[in-house]
Amino acid sequence: MMADDADRRIPVVILTGFLGAGKTTLLNHLLQQPEMAETAVLINEFGSVAVDHHLVEKIDDDVILLDAGCICCTVRGDLTRSLTDLFMRCLRREIKPIRRVVIETTGLADPSPVIYTLMEDFFLAERYRIDGVVTAVDATHGEGQLAAHGEAIKQVAMADRLLLTKADLATPEQLAALSARLTTMNPSAPQLPVARGQVPPSAILACGLYDPAAKSPDVAGWLAEEKVRDERRRAHGHHHHHDVDRHDAHVYSFALTFAEPLAWPSFADAVGVLLETMGERILRIKGLLNVVGDHKPRVVQCVQHVLYPYTRLDDWPAQAPYNDRQSRLVFIVRDLDQSLVEQAFAMFCGVRDQC
Numbered sequence: 001m002m003a004d005d006a007d008r009r010i011p012v013v014i015l016t017g018f019l020g021a022g023k024t025t026l027l028n029h030l031l032q033q034p035e036m037a038e039t040a041v042l043i044n045e046f047g048s049v050a051v052d053h054h055l056v057e058k059i060d061d062d063v064i065l066l067d068a069g070c071i072c073c074t075v076r077g078d079l080t081r082s083l084t085d086l087f088m089r090c091l092r093r094e095i096k097p098i099r100r101v102v103i104e105t106t107g108l109a110d111p112s113p114v115i116y117t118l119m120e121d122f123f124l125a126e127r128y129r130i131d132g133v134v135t136a137v138d139a140t141h142g143e144g145q146l147a148a149h150g151e152a153i154k155q156v157a158m159a160d161r162l163l164l165t166k167a168d169l170a171t172p173e174q175l176a177a178l179s180a181r182l183t184t185m186n187p188s189a190p191q192l193p194v195a196r197g198q199v200p201p202s203a204i205l206a207c208g209l210y211d212p213a214a215k216s217p218d219v220a221g222w223l224a225e226e227k228v229r230d231e232r233r234r235a236h237g238h239h240h241h242h243d244v245d246r247h248d249a250h251v252y253s254f255a256l257t258f259a260e261p262l263a264w265p266s267f268a269d270a271v272g273v274l275l276e277t278m279g280e281r282i283l284r285i286k287g288l289l290n291v292v293g294d295h296k297p298r299v300v301q302c303v304q305h306v307l308y309p310y311t312r313l314d315d316w317p318a319q320a321p322y323n324d325r326q327s328r329l330v331f332i333v334r335d336l337d338q339s340l341v342e343q344a345f346a347m348f349c350g351v352r353d354q355c
Contacts, residue, residue: 010087010131012101014114017136017153018145019107019284022165025197026136027104035201038099040086042079044106079103079114080121087127099203104203107284108251108332110151111158128265130206135159138192139170141303142178146185156182159189159209167193195315201214253282254338258327261290262349264298270348271307274341279305281336287323287329288313297322300329303314 007236017023030036089095111133118130135155138145142164145152156162162182167175179191192203267289275282285302289310296312316325331341 004058005131006334009127010098010101011131011205012083012103013102013131013207014105014111014133015057015136015204016109016111016155016159017107017163017165018142018149018155020141020301021107021109021136022194022197023078023104023136026163027102029197029199030102030204035199035205038097040098040101042101042103043081044079044104044109045210047347051348077218079117080124082102083124083128087252101128102204108151112154115158124299128200130162132204134157134161134163134204134207135189135190136163136165136194137182138303139175140163140306143181143335144304147183150171153185156185156189158185159202162189162191162192163185163198163203164191165201166195168195220286245337251332251334253330253332255287256331256342256345257321258290258349261292262290262327264294266349267291267345268307270344271302273348274344275302275305275307278336278340282331283334284332285329287327288316289327289329290325299326312327 015027016024027041031039031041062169063263083101086095086098086101088095103114105111115130115133118124118128135158137152137156146156162173164170164182170178172327175193180210182189182191192199194203271285276332282304285300287300288297289300291298294312295314296314298310298312302311318339322328333341
């Protein structure tokens with residue numbers, strides 16, 4: 001194993017941020033940099049159909065998908081097992097040595113259970129150390145997300161560094177207002193405006209040992225609450241079933257699958273109507289699309305009212321379920337009936353979900 005001379009434990013960077021903040025874009029850019037060599041990546045996604053790990057260009061034995069639900073709800077056991085297995089595989093020289101680990105959380109994750117697990121699990125704490133919590137904040141939607149979602153507040157308050165993503169799409173007034181609010185919430189965290197995910201590795205590395213005492217008093221309280229919950233689980237041996245598609249009573253995920261290739265103009269019309277009329281309830285859309293006349297899969301991403309320009313992958317993933325080349329869209333919504341979304345695609349595209 002490889003680590004810093006002063007502390008031989010492997011540094012772990014927790015990359016978090018609300019839905020649509022651009023974490024995968026940041027990660028793609030970072031993993032192409034020489035400073036990020038020998039980095040293992042753990043990607044957590046919310047929902048039953050995983051997309052993000054197909055969008056990370058560095059896909060090899062060092063990329064691990066935690067896809068059983070939101071990392072703060074159901075994946076803690078998977079996180080512990082994955083980090084333990086990663087360490088043991090390196091020790092047995094089954095994989096090349098690693099210098100660090102980056103954990104990309106789902107946008108709905110509360111970071112406190114992740115931080116607590118890394119600090120309090122005996123096996124992990126002896127072998128890994130938190131090098132920093134880095135939070136991506138969408139410069140165009142951040143203020144609204146902070147007003148509406150407690151998870152976004154925790155992600156900011158617990159951060160060592162704040163990346164203001166999509167700074168090129170925000171107005172100077174938006175950036176100034178968001179920066180002022182972030183300073184109030186977390187005055188000790190440096191803020192870095194980021195355009196198109198172009199960020200130097202120094203922005204996320206070497207944050208120093210994680211110190212809850214240096215954060216707002218709420219952070220220590222959240223970690224204390226997590227300790228109480230953990231002790232209660234251990235005392236009662238309680239491992240309740242959790243719906244991997246549901247975050248709480250209001251937020252849930254579903255996936256639509258379309259067997260036939262879609263005409264792009266009709267698809268864009270359907271999505272446009274959905275975003276215009278229901279954007280406040282559509283937290284995130286992400287997926288791969290089979291478009292008529294295009295042999296490469298198109299990556300579609302939306303946040304609330306905004307459909308971002310599509311990109312393409314070089315080829316369809318070889319792994320299931322995308323190896324069948326069917327279009328799949330993952331929706332994360334708040335208080336929105338799935339049938340309304342299905343009706344929009346039936347009306348504009350003449351297609352219905354195959355699941």
